[in-house]
Amino acid sequence: MKGLKIISGPCSAESEEQVLRTALAIKDLDIDFFRAGLWKPRTRPGCFEGVGFEGIPWMQRVKKESGLKICTEVARREHVEACLEAGFDMLWIGARTTVNPFQVQELAEALKGSDVAVYVKNPVSRDLELWAGAVERLRNQGIENIGLIHRGFPNFGKSVYRNATEWQVAVKMRMLFPGLPVICDPSHIAGDSKFVPGIAQEAMDIGLDGLMVECHISPESALSDRSQQLTPCQLRELLGSLNIRS
Ligand code: PEP
Ligand code: MN
Numbered sequence: 001m002k003g004l005k006i007i008s009g010p011c012s013a014e015s016e017e018q019v020l021r022t023a024l025a026i027k028d029l030d031i032d033f034f035r036a037g038l039w040k041p042r043t044r045p046g047c048f049e050g051v052g053f054e055g056i057p058w059m060q061r062v063k064k065e066s067g068l069k070i071c072t073e074v075a076r077r078e079h080v081e082a083c084l085e086a087g088f089d090m091l092w093i094g095a096r097t098t099v100n101p102f103q104v105q106e107l108a109e110a111l112k113g114s115d116v117a118v119y120v121k122n123p124v125s126r127d128l129e130l131w132a133g134a135v136e137r138l139r140n141q142g143i144e145n146i147g148l149i150h151r152g153f154p155n156f157g158k159s160v161y162r163n164a165t166e167w168q169v170a171v172k173m174r175m176l177f178p179g180l181p182v183i184c185d186p187s188h189i190a191g192d193s194k195f196v197p198g199i200a201q202e203a204m205d206i207g208l209d210g211l212m213v214e215c216h217i218s219p220e221s222a223l224s225d226r227s228q229q230l231t232p233c234q235l236r237e238l239l240g241s242l243n244i245r246s
Contacts, residue, residue: 004244005147005181005210007071007090007119008235009035010217011225012048013055020058022217023066025232029239033090033117034059034068035212039079040224041096048223056086063087071119075103080110090117093134095151095188098123104134112141119147119212121185126153128169132176147181148173149212150203152189162191162228165199167206183210187228193219196230197238204242213238 008026013019013036023034036059040050059070071090074080075097083091091111097103098121111118118138123130131148138146150170152163174182184203186196200211216222219229230238 004242005183006031006239007033007035007183007210007212008215009033010037010222011187011214011229012037012040012223013051013058013072014048014223016058016061018217019055019062020065022215022232023062023068025217026215026235027066027068029236031068032210033071034062034066035071035092035214036062037224038072039075041073041075041094042224043096053082056082059088060086063089071117073097074107077106077110080107084111084114084116088116090119092119092149093121095121095124098134099125099127099130101130101133101137104137108137108141108143111138111143114143115145117145117147118143119149119183121149121151122153122166122169122173124154126166126169128172131169131173135177135180146177147183147209148177149183149185150189150208151185151212160192161189161195161199163189165189165202167202170208171206181209183212184208185212187212187214187225187230191228193228193230193234196228197241200238201242204244207245 038055069089155164186199214229215235216229
């Protein structure tokens with residue numbers, strides 16, 4: 001889309017019907033990857049923790065029937081192995097995983113030898129070194145197809161957003177790793193769908209390379225991140241209204 005990398009889809013895969021209906025509703029929007037979390041890293045236990053391995057064939061069906069490339073979050077070696085086997089096109093490392101060098105190292109080793117795209121979200125702690133270190137651990141295992149996702153940093157209630165934007169950290173990462181796409185996840189920054197378009201436009205204004213936006217066929221019934229997911233119609237409007245400056 002307008003030269004941007006666009007990743008969209010629901011926070012979590014909840015049912016085969018939900019991922020399929022969402023994918024079919026957005027497949028004509030020039031989306032690079034369809035996302036859905038299978039293993040959800042919930043901050044507190046007892047929330048919906050994802051459907052896990054059971055959702056893999058649902059995503060394969062999405063790929064087959066919508067023609068969209070598919071991606072999910074991986075946090076353990078077994079996730080990587082199962083997703084590579086299943087033909088996922090991109091895997092991302094979540095903010096609660098990027099903070100942990102042991103875990104990143106395990107993922108990097110599991111990814112070794114594959115040419116799958118890997119996106120790395122900024123860590124939940126505001127530490128550029130951890131984010132950079134994750135990229136280096138992947139590169140040390142020969143992984144070259146890497147992207148970065150700015151999803152904001154905890155701001156301890158000091159803003160209306162769920163996480164604060166720290167554009168300067170994203171820009172520093174671009175300077176450290178020239179050539180890697182740096183995209184923004186306005187959904188996890190916003191925490192509320194009404195703030196998503198404004199943050200997405202800010203990301204465009206500072207020249208980021210794309211967006212990861214959560215989109216659910218019926219956000220009001222979502223099992224995770226209900227208030228921040230866009231409907232397919234809102235996603236279409238958002239992508240159509242972005243002002244890309246040269
Ligand atoms: C997600 O993308 O649904 C997610 C859990 O994101 P983050 O790792 O940014 O919190
Ligand atoms: Mn989410």
